Amino acid sequence: MNRFPRLVIALAVLLSGLALLPYVGLPAAAVNWQRYAGAYPYQSPTLEIDHDSGKPGSFLNVTGHHYPANSTATIQINNHTIGTVQTDATGDFSFQMNTANADEGTYFVTVTINPSATTKFTLDQNAPLYSQSGSGPTIIVPAGIAFTRFVYLPIVYRQ
């Protein structure tokens, strides 16, 4: 009688992997060259903004391409970490920036995973006001981080 559990335990071990089947699933995608056709052409990530200047209070839309797929990217504006955004299965993402609290000035937006890309925009009272039009998560550009002064240094080099 006490031997019967042996078989039950053996079968339980044998079939234990099936317990996670609902979460993991079975192989479903065909393995062929089309699946990996885009594997090696390394493309640098790109970051685009729909308007490079706007009135404070504008909503600006940022889209990124060629980032690592299904990863979390960190958003920095003028070296301040503002939030994160998730890339999709093709390495793209988009988000909106709400500039209602932001000051006039220049802003550099950098989105980083391991590769990173940067774009910039300027807030100016004389620029057009853009209302909310895009999709994706919204991040708020905080006050007090605008760049308002730039120092341009000459480059000297020896030939």
Add this chain to the structure above:
Amino acid sequence: MVKRPLSLCMNTNQDIASPKAGRRMDKLWGAVRSWLVSMDWRTLAAFGLPFALYLLTLAPTIYNLDSAELTTAAATGGIVRATGYPLYLLLGYFWSRLPIGDVGYRMNLFSAFNGALTVMLADRILRRWRIGPWATFGALGLLACATFFWALSLIAEVYTLHTALMAALMLSLLRWGDDPTPRRLALVGFVMGASLGHHAATVLLIPGSMWYVLTVAPRKALAPRALLLAAGAVLLGLSVYLVLPLRYGGSPAFNYAGYYDATGTFKPVNLQTLSGVWWLVSGRAFARQMLAYNGNDLWSQVGQYWTYLWREFFAIGIGPGLLGLVFLLRRNWRVGGMLLLMFIGNAAFYTDYRVTDKDTMFLPTDLIWALWLGVGYHELITWVRDARDELTHRWGLRLLHSAMIGFVLITAAWNWRLVNLSHDWSARERGETILREVEPGALILGWWDTVPIVEYLQLAEGQRPDVWALNRFLIGQDELRLLILKEVEHRPVYIDSPPTSLPATLEARSVGLLYRLRPKTDLSKTAEGNNEIVSQAK
């Protein structure tokens, strides 16, 4: 009067019917019978069953991406990108001379052979551990039918040769463990060197190998004579790297170790210098993809690897595999430690490697998991067999055996439709379509799914030698732009996808599978419809 067997008496062939011939036939039959009796049927099945499965599903001709690159390089004496794979190129050169199918098919067959060889060598390992045939069939059957192991046994690729060499390395280590003589250690060194000469990822097996050698018989391993012999054998195995400078010296038509400049001149890495060879074999071209994840992304990759492993062993192999890992560590911590270190090395490295096709690179961990699975199955069978009551003993064993065979058959049936390439001519058709569509003297610029297959058709089959195909992997963005501007003036230029920095003076028009690049003025002269223009530079 010599009495002859009836069957021979009835034969009208005078030579065979002679007494001498009869004795010869008896002798021959006796030899065949004793050969059949003495034959190692288990080894034959361990090789033959997966090989037959792979033959039935093998890609019938040249395949795309890396397969086209490897096939072309192996067959034409060329050079591939990092990490060079000199042993594959050397063996492939001879294998591609087999008088069967086209060159592409032959190199696909080479992968099938190596996949089956891996299973056969894994069987030898399990036999050393006295794992019974049911457990071995169940474990190695799941390995042979695992999605990626199976898929990569059907096309020209480097991975199944790598797993075969890995299994050979483990076997040579175990053999040395039985009798730690300097000669046996030298064999380990030779296999290690040859394996390094094939795939640089063999370095991931070194910690496990060192662990085994230094825990089994450190004094014997570190004795000067043994060390000297082993070092010499490693160097002998590594001597396969001489293939690279030798091939480089012949200025091969197919060379992926280098880059193109803006004039379209190929600048090969000098493989007759140590620094050049080191650049290639160390994989520096892919350095930024290594150790590429951190934080949450790394955990996400770890999760994806376990999902991969789960699916490879069809969920069934996970529980018994873990059981086997634990039992092996408890029963023989030296061997168990060796396998664990090899597993961790490979799983950790590729988990943290940022490429989209890394699912194809985990086969070494598949092999190790299959060995653990064999041990786990064996333990379950032994445990149930040792039951005292007849019912459990008899029916329990039958149930387990049936389940182990059944799982293999279900996995094979399920994965067949995912991996079967026996009717896949798509790569050849793509290449031949491109060559048919481009004008004489054309320049074709493309990525991996376009150019290697064209180069195969040109170099291995002699099609369209007038066309110049250039892989965009081998040229930078700026150089590509300048090259296009230069070449578009005096030859037809085609590209697989227009670059984002396409010069403003050019337009790209869809022509079959490619885009034809032309100066804008040419289009206006030929008065071709603007509706055909699919891409225009800003």
